[in-house]
Amino acid sequence: MKAALDAANRAFVEAQATLEASRKRQSDLQAQVDTTAQRLTLAEGAAQQIADHAYRSTRLRTASALLNSADPDAFYDRATAIQGVASINDKQIRNFRKQRQELADAKAAVDAEVKLQEQQLAEMDKRKKDAEKAVAQVGGGSTSGPSGSSASAQPAPRNPDGSWPKESCSVKPDPTTKNGCLTPRTNHARLQAVAAGFNHYTACYRSAEDGGEHPRGRACDFAADETGFQNVAASGSDKDYGDRLATYFINNSSKLAVLYVIWYNRIWQSATGNWKAYNGGGDPASNHTNHVHLSVL
Structure with missing residues (x-):
């Protein structure tokens, strides 16, 4: 009887600890999802601005900006500025893609924790029944x-x-x-x-x-x-x-x-x-x- 009591309650307590840890991780992950979603919204806005700017702008306008430079130094400055804008735009787009992937990963992690919790709850229910059977040998009534x-x-x-x-x-x-x-x-x-x-x-x-x-x-x-x-x-x-x-x-x-x-x-x-x-x-x-x-x- 004591061995059965020990086995049932040991398995229950271990499953309970796993469940508590999973719920803590889920809470942390959900906070990560919320934060990432906020960053993604900002990144989406930046990406949309880049798209709008690219639509309105043409290579001709860029070439015109360079050709209208009054001297070699001005030409170099404008070329450098245009290159810098392109680099910033590329960085923002890559950041948007990164944020979107991080959000998907965080949501998948939350889903995995929910599934784990369902498994632990089922295990705890099984062990509860095992414990009831074990204590029934020495009385067991409520x-x-x-x-x-x-x-x-x-x-x-x-x-x-x-x-x-x-x-x-x-x-x-x-x-x-x-x-x-x-x-x-x-x-x-x-x-x-x-x-x-x-x-x-x-x-x-x-x-x-x-x-x-x-x-x-x-x-x-x-x-x-x-x-x-x-x-x-x-x-x-x-x-x-x-x-x-x-x-x-x-x-x-x-x-x-x-x-x-x-x-x-x-x-x-x-x-x-x-x-x-x-x-x-x-x-x-x-x-x-x-x-x-x-x-x-």
Whole structure:
């Protein structure tokens, strides 16, 4: 089940990042189209003036201008001026053609981004259905969960194109368990939570292979109790702490590359965007009633 959850949400988050990057590129390209169209309008005007002038003028008039020169110096000056005008006209026409091609290229690029976005939306819809199937194994029914406002996290680093970089488990040792490792993105999410005031006991890496993200340094468990994981379901201020922490990760999911959050018999996935029932096995640890679980890309 955990492997299916990971695969579905991982693919969704990656497709979402590609979509966001594409929309940003489309916005930039559209601005380029608008600017190029304005320049093209000016170039068209200049080209039209050249055409009108060429229509009204003849080589005879040019020759006449040269023949009417009173002396050799005047002849040279007029010849140079005529040659300069011709050169300027040629440059303006070439500029017009260049602007027209740039506009066509920019429009084609916008069309390509729109097509890419359609593909990513279809991929996200597919992964959402995969996530629904995966969580159905542990309950899966829609349910209510914590929500509300929260602090804004600093976004985790992305590639220049907006996608999420591939990361290894390179933060060694894991600062919470003093062994193993974390990915930089997981550690970033942990530190952002601490900066937002969530400083209860936390444990991230563990070596036991369970099909999840802990052995890969991509998950953390945040205790509801300040001192550690208690073998009882959180209540009172501890329950409120868990509610607020889960809400924090959900509200900042796109900034922190959150795959899913599990808390108090419920699971929230980026792929579905809502809370679903979660039955982990009965005890506080398995049902995540004593800690908030976070998995990141």
